[in-house]
Amino acid sequence: MEYTNGSALSGLKVLDMGRVLAGPACTALLADLGADVIKLETPGVGDDSRINLPKQNGQSTYFVNFNRSKKGITLNLKKGKDIFLRLIKEVDVLVENFRPGVMKKLGFDYETLREINPGLIYAAVSGFGQTGPYSQRAGFDPVAQALSGMMSITGYPDRPPVRCGSSVADVMAGMNATIGILAALQHRHATGRGQFIDASLVEAAIVGMASVNQVYLTTGVVPQRQGNGYTACAPGGCYHAIGGEVALLAMGEVAWEKLCNIIGRPELLQRPEFANNDERVKNKPELDRLIDEATSTIPIDDLVERLLAAKMPVSPIYNIAQVAADPHLADDRHVFTEVDHPTIGKVKITNQPFKMSETNPHVRGPSPSLGQHNNAVYRALGYSDKEIEDFAANGTI
Amino acid sequence: MEYTNGSALSGLKVLDMGRVLAGPACTALLADLGADVIKLETPGVGDDSRINLPKQNGQSTYFVNFNRSKKGITLNLKKGKDIFLRLIKEVDVLVENFRPGVMKKLGFDYETLREINPGLIYAAVSGFGQTGPYSQRAGFDPVAQALSGMMSITGYPDRPPVRCGSSVADVMAGMNATIGILAALQHRHATGRGQFIDASLVEAAIVGMASVNQVYLTTGVVPQRQGNGYTACAPGGCYHAIGGEVALLAMGEVAWEKLCNIIGRPELLQRPEFANNDERVKNKPELDRLIDEATSTIPIDDLVERLLAAKMPVSPIYNIAQVAADPHLADDRHVFTEVDHPTIGKVKITNQPFKMSETNPHVRGPSPSLGQHNNAVYRALGYSDKEIEDFAANGTI
Structure with missing residues (x-):
């Protein structure tokens, strides 16, 4: 175009x-x-x-x-x-x-x-x-x-x-x-x-x-701060990698399986406390700790590439200098x-x-x-x- | 209208x-x-x-x-x-x-x-x-x-x-x-x-x-997270009151003097480490602690009314239920x-x-x-x- x-x-x-x-x-x-x-x-x-x-x-x-x-x-x-x-x-x-x-x-x-x-x-x-x-x-x-x-x-x-x-x-x-x-x-x-x-x-x-308001308007439940997490699914949020931080989300069982394999922790798939989305949401603090432990050992570019190749939503968390230096954002x-x-x-x-x-x-x-x-x-x-x-x-x- | x-x-x-x-x-x-x-x-x-x-x-x-x-x-x-x-x-x-x-x-x-x-x-x-x-x-x-x-x-x-x-x-x-x-x-x-x-x-x-980008684009300094604070002036941010939290800002010497009197701490005006905006920005953690200590003893409606009467920018920090119940927002x-x-x-x-x-x-x-x-x-x-x-x-x- x-x-x-x-x-x-x-x-x-x-x-x-x-x-x-x-x-x-x-x-x-x-x-x-x-x-x-x-x-x-x-x-x-x-x-x-x-x-x-x-x-x-x-x-x-x-x-x-x-x-x-x-x-x-x-x-x-x-x-x-x-x-x-x-x-x-x-x-x-x-x-x-x-x-x-x-x-x-x-x-x-x-x-x-x-x-x-x-x-x-x-x-x-x-x-x-x-x-x-x-x-x-x-x-x-x-x-x-x-x-x-x-x-x-x-x-x-x-x-x-x-x-x-x-x-x-x-x-x-x-x-x-x-x-x-x-x-x-x-x-x-x-x-x-x-x-x-x-x-x-x-x-x-x-x-x-607008979509956060809707929760209150329909249910009467007052939405609260939840950092980078989601009430609807887990894991998701901000995790550390070598050289930076990433925002990622694994929505659904297929994505959960992909994530565990990509970060080299397939054994998490066997744990009953992470057996389905409801369990993962319930046990999110421990889940986030384990995900972060794994991602922290992977270079950020590598982690982002692997997740993108698996068609998962992910991005490095850029500061403004990185925005200004990024070829897609700056040049295209x-x-x-x-x-x-x-x-x-x-x-x-x-x-x-x-x-x-x-x-x-x-x-x-x-x-x-x-x-x-x-x-x-x-x-x-x-x-x-x-x-x-x-x-x-x-x-x- | x-x-x-x-x-x-x-x-x-x-x-x-x-x-x-x-x-x-x-x-x-x-x-x-x-x-x-x-x-x-x-x-x-x-x-x-x-x-x-x-x-x-x-x-x-x-x-x-x-x-x-x-x-x-x-x-x-x-x-x-x-x-x-x-x-x-x-x-x-x-x-x-x-x-x-x-x-x-x-x-x-x-x-x-x-x-x-x-x-x-x-x-x-x-x-x-x-x-x-x-x-x-x-x-x-x-x-x-x-x-x-x-x-x-x-x-x-x-x-x-x-x-x-x-x-x-x-x-x-x-x-x-x-x-x-x-x-x-x-x-x-x-x-x-x-x-x-x-x-x-x-x-x-x-x-x-846009205005945050401009700092990097002009100075090369990468803007960082600063909670509710401002780099340009202090005090300002989120403070506790009885029954809620408020966002307020005291920009300039007149506002600083008003604030100290409103929160019942006129003696802060005498402290050399808060003598001017540069000093207050430098000593912001201690300043914020003292302001918060004072505001925490004042009922929120009272604090907001006093600051509004002094023409200072202030607001209670509303949750969505409070937005929906507020006469200005909901009715007007x-x-x-x-x-x-x-x-x-x-x-x-x-x-x-x-x-x-x-x-x-x-x-x-x-x-x-x-x-x-x-x-x-x-x-x-x-x-x-x-x-x-x-x-x-x-x-x-």
């Missing part, structure tokens, strides 16, 4: 008022898909994440990653209300992740903006949603993972709950906003009308647990890419997670410097060079 | 050939957004997940959750090639999550199907992508979490890597397929042409780690919902994670029984009742 770079969202104008992660990740995806994304930042300060670690040549590559492929303008939303409203007339989509109510205080809530542009698709990402008693809480990923139940099911049963090590609630909330925006575009094709989209970190995390799937930044130099960043044959999403350029495209954008809105100079002089832009 | 149920994807015809989680979750979302989704299953057997736990009245509610709002047909893809091709002419979108190559072996690869329907949008979800040396590996969520690096950064540093307790790679891969499909629809509006979309579990997990945000199933009865399931003002996604009906809509769908394709009876009799449907 060939994947040809292209622009599925060609002509779509997006105003990115997002900060830090969820909002900017959503608009970076829209930009990589071909939308014309203008990032709006506060004059002199910009997105808070412009100072986030890590840095390269003194500048945040965290910011570069989530703001590649965008143009940048500055605007003081209190001083530049008319400018903002002129901008709103021109865009198809607005994305923001302020605390709910901030845009209303500025006079820019959806109800006001749709009067000016009835086709506007306004997507708001927040920690806990636009409605309800928790809407005003400070929303950040670890808090959303805590409230969603996700932490309660992650980690080992004899240790406190632990969060998924990355901001998956943030990332998924940005993806949900993207889905809402693209679905709203379909509705707009049919009706001409835009709408408001309300995506939250906590709901993203809850839907990220291009999971990381780079962008040439005019002042930072070449910056390595994370690519998009899917491919398209006709309009493959791809990085179009570096992140903008603060206000880099002020002149071009404000001229296109009809402001004269003199007006733009004045806006800059009095801190409006 | 009012959210009015509607159908953003009204008129969109989707053929769901997905099994278990990633494919079915994608098409359930399209169905809740208003698409007309037909689930195609093997006669007599159906989707493997029809037997997945949990069960209610003997039937899988796992299956109900991921297949609500769909119609169902059966078709033997080897016996019913002509029927399948007639179906392909009628649909806009095909979603499958077979191992790469399965559809080609059947004669139904994208290159063949687009000859019959040039507007077809064909989305394939797989463990490791359609291309590259790992494409044939058995892909399931824990393996994708292992290979992506996600497990390596989740859990405590003194314990083995642990997976995020739910199948987030599966869920995110389904979301990425959805985004690709909706973006491809935009391209089709402009050009009339469909395309192929290739989404994988492992890439979904890698992008789910409707994170769970229910569907009335003709043979199982009322089934509680997980709702979609975002809201739309004009076309709010919502559950439209129960999951289909195996082949429930055969007559209606095959009649609409032009087959006579006699032909349909014969298909059923000879195992074609």
